[in-house]
Amino acid sequence: MDVERLINKVCERPVLWDQKNKYCHNRDFVRGAWNEIAEDCGTDSEVLKNKWKNLRDTFRSELKKTRAERSGDGGMPHFQSNWLWYELMTFLTDIMTPRKTKTNVHHSKRTASQHDDAHDNVPFSPALNRERECFT
Template identity: 45%
Template sequence: MSAINEELIAAIFKKPCLWDQQNKLFHNRQINNRNWNEISNELNVDAMVLKKKKWKQLRDTFRAELRKCPPDRSGDAGPHSVNEKCSQWSHFESMMFIKDQIKCRQSSGNLSRQKNNEVQDMNINIDEDVNNVDIEAPQYEENEYV
């Protein structure tokens, strides 16, 4: 199974319109389908299996392995300085050509973050008695937030 994966990776590398999002033919379905059919004939595997299962599985595994690598730091050796040896996965080095195609997305949630400039200074007076806390709300001018 590993040999067919290496052959698939090599065949896809030769056809940038299948993996390079900057390629002008990347969104052309007709050309992409033709390329997938050529690869499937070359490897004697169904095109849909290659496209939907094998290639997706390889990309997903590469993305997960790439996430394990430490991020670039200031002073590191250039933009392609990811250490190929940071992963034990056998196809990691072969898949490095799609590294720039993978975008790390920031996670999001339903909680909003308050920025320092959004938080108004509040006067908080705490007496020795924990039950007696006096909080003054910030004073706004009329129609300031209308």
């Protein structure tokens, strides 16, 4: 299999790799693009899809290595990938940039001791008191 050809053919068809493409979730467009590449490469589209997945996963792994900068690295040179297909796959860099994360955790301005005091304000309940007695 000509890997360089496969990478170039996929690159020419953003429907296969660009999540912002309006047709990327349309199965007919995606299937058609893979069938075109399969016909051009003279092989089965499933074989190509599997090879592409492996290439994409390897690129993602290599890209993470290039971005791994730690505070203790100081004067260390940046990682340069030696993977044969890295440069050809760089068209994927923008779509593999980590997204900013959002959190659903709200930060409280109360201190831990204030948080504990809040539980002390629970009204007295004889039923709760009896339950506690059963477990001691």
